[in-house]
Amino acid sequence: xxxxxxxxxxxxxxxxxxxxxxxxxxxxxxxxxxxxxxxxxxxxxxxxxxxxxxxxxxxxxxxxxxxxxxxxxxxxxxxxxxxxxxxxxxxxxxxxxxxxxxxxxxxxxxxxxxxxxxxxxxxxxxxxxxxxxxxxxxxxxxxxxxxxxxxxxxxxxxxxxxxxxxxxxxxxxxxxxxxxxxxxxxxxxxxxxxxxxxxxxxx
Numbered sequence: 743x744x745x746x747x748x749x750x751x752x753x754x755x756x757x758x759x760x761x762x763x764x765x766x767x768x769x770x771x772x773x774x775x776x777x778x779x780x781x782x783x784x785x786x787x788x789x790x791x792x793x794x795x796x797x798x799x800x801x802x803x804x805x806x807x808x809x810x811x812x813x814x815x816x817x818x819x820x821x822x823x824x825x826x827x828x829x830x831x832x833x834x835x836x837x838x839x840x841x842x843x844x845x846x847x848x849x850x851x852x853x854x855x856x857x858x859x860x861x862x863x864x865x866x867x868x869x870x871x872x873x874x875x876x877x878x879x880x881x882x883x884x885x886x887x888x889x890x891x892x893x894x895x896x897x898x899x900x901x902x903x904x905x906x907x908x909x910x911x912x913x914x915x916x917x918x919x920x921x922x923x924x925x926x927x928x929x930x931x932x933x934x935x936x937x938x939x940x941x942x943x944x945x
Contacts, residue, residue, distance in 0.1 A: 748858030751819040773827050782818035787813035815856070822854040826861055830868055840879070843872035912942050 746839040787810055808825035829850060833843040851862070888907055895903045916939050 747777065747819050747823075748856055750856045750858070751815055754815045754818070754856060773824065773831075775818055776827065780817055780824065783813050783817040783820060787817060798934065802931075820850045822856050823861065824852060826857060826865060829865065833868060838870040840875040843918070844869055844876065852885050868897065909942065913939070918943060 785835040829838075829843075829846060832838045833840075833847075838846070847865055851865055851869065854862075854865070857865075885913065888911065892904050892907065895901070895907075916935055920939065923935055
């Protein structure tokens with residue numbers, strides 16, 4: 743059952759049992775089902791951990807410990823899965839902002855160690871979407887402010903301020919493009935953008 747949830751969940755159980763890891767597949771379920779399943783896993787873990795019986799061979803104790811470990815890992819997985827679904831649902835419905843999603847999503851990505859690859863891909867995709875939305879909003883706000891300031895400066899004859907603002911905008915855009923080129927390993931673009939930055943400073 744744990745193998746069907748995620749590789750990390752199954753590996754965590756096997757680690758508790760002292761066994762090597764294996765590849766696993768993902769499982770799906772809606773939020774209500776996940777919460778019911780979580781409650782069941784917690785109850786099962788508690789019952790097994792408290793089970794007492796005459797056991798001269800140790801087999802019953804080993805079976806109880808195995809079942810307890812499995813139920814414990816299952817509960818941990820389900821708690822992370824539920825937290826993920828609630829986070830994604832909150833962002834999709836607009837209950838949390840892009841900034842909150844980016845911050846909470848990164849914290850979740852760092853702490854949700856039992857999720858499967860499909861869930862992690864969904865989480866990372868939402869984080870990137872949130873960051874992209876924040877950048878677009880910031881760019882739009884900055885552009886609107888600059889345009890209004892340019893209009894005001896033009897009416898007041900402050901051409902020097904307009905030119906300074908245009909220089910700073912070009913500088914920001916070129917630096918952002920240079921960082922992207924460096925990240926992508928595009929040496930030719932890096933050289934061209936460095937030259938463009940140098941020329942921009944001469945205006």
